[in-house]
Every structure is written in C-alpha cells, then in structure tokens.
Amino acid sequence: MSPDRVLLGVxxxxxxVRGLVRIKSFTEDPLSVAAYGPLSDESGKKxxxxxxxxxxxxxxxxxxxxxxDRTAAEAxxxxxxxxxxxxxxxxxEREWYEADLxxxxxxxxxxxxxxxxxxxxxxxxxxxxEVSGGxxxxxxxxxVPEIDVExxxxxxxxxxxxxxxxxxxEAET
Numbered sequence: 001m002s003p004d005r006v007l008l009g010v011x012x013x014x015x016x017v018r019g020l021v022r023i024k025s026f027t028e029d030p031l032s033v034a035a036y037g038p039l040s041d042e043s044g045k046k047x048x049x050x051x052x053x054x055x056x057x058x059x060x061x062x063x064x065x066x067x068x069d070r071t072a073a074e075a076x077x078x079x080x081x082x083x084x085x086x087x088x089x090x091x092x093e094r095e096w097y098e099a100d101l102x103x104x105x106x107x108x109x110x111x112x113x114x115x116x117x118x119x120x121x122x123x124x125x126x127x128x129x130e131v132s133g134g135x136x137x138x139x140x141x142x143x144v145p146e147i148d149v150e151x152x153x154x155x156x157x158x159x160x161x162x163x164x165x166x167x168x169x170e171a172e173t
Contacts, residue, residue: 005044005082006099009033012059014073021073022059023050023081026098030060036088039081048081096147105153106131109145117154131156 009023025033033039034050041048049065067073091097098120106114106129115132120139122128127139137143137158146155 004085005040006085006088006097007080008036008039008083009060009081011064011073011076011079011081013077014070015056015061017070019063019067019069019073020053021062021064021067021076022056023052023062024059030055033060033081034062036083039083042080042082044082048079050081094147096149100149101129101147101154104147104149106156107153109155109157114156129154129156 008027009025012022012024014020015022023033025031027033027035031052031054034052038047038049040046051063051065053061053063055061064073064076067076085097085099088097101117102119104117106117108114114135117129118132119130120127121130121136128136129139129144130136135158137156143158144154144156148154
C-alpha cells in the first residue's frame, strides 16, 4: 500500500435492490467519506465516484456511479476505498492519519520494544491500537502519551495488569 493513499472506507453490504451500498466510513465525520473526490480501489487503478445519501445502521448509505442493481452492489462487498493523501486536509497539532502511524515502532515508557503498530480498530467503544503480536491497547492520551511520526515511534504506557492478566498485582501482594 502506498503511503500516498489513505483508506477512507469499506463497502460493507448492498442496500436494497437498486444498487445502493452501505459503506463503513473511517473519516472523522462518516458522511464525508466521499467529500474528497473520486475514490479508488487498493491497486489505485479503478476509480469510484461515490454519492453519500445518509447514515444507516453504523454506516453510510451511498450510490456508486455505474452500480444499478443489487447484484452489482453485492460484487463490491469488501471493496476498500482510498483517496490520494494530497486531497485530504492537513492535520493539526496532536492529530494524525492512522495510516501515518501504521509501521511505527511501539516503545514502552520504560524503553521496552513492543514491536510495530499494525493497525487501528474501533469495535464500538473507542479506537484501539494494535501492536505486533496481537496486543490491543486503547488509543488514548494516557496509554499512548507520545507520538513522534518524524522519529518513527509511538510511546505506549499499558495500564497495569492489561498485558499480564493481573499477574503483577499477585506478585505485589
């Protein structure tokens, strides 16, 4: 995946029989998934013109140009939609695109090397950062107190007991 492209959404499912789709949006405002112009597939070779109609069940309801029936919409299920980075607004202080953080080293406040940032997830209770080895941490200022994109690292401070199942608590008593 090119660092010059950012994932904005994924086609989740068809909606109805007239070619509409539900898109899981990864934009701050889900309705702006199509606000940056045509989107492309993972290869960057195929373009999709998306018109967002409304929000529906945790996703946005949209029309994709050229998709006129349920069969065509079903064929797009799982399609990852990208935009060229230069079309996106600049980030502010303490703001990042998740794509900028994937691949950075994850270093503990104690200097321990936790591996690399693998992905971000949102299962409904807030954003989670995934680090090598399947370690999942809340993506909060307390748990990720420092992000240094230029330096190539994120500093993590896992809550006591989170990664050891509370074993260090037993050792303290």
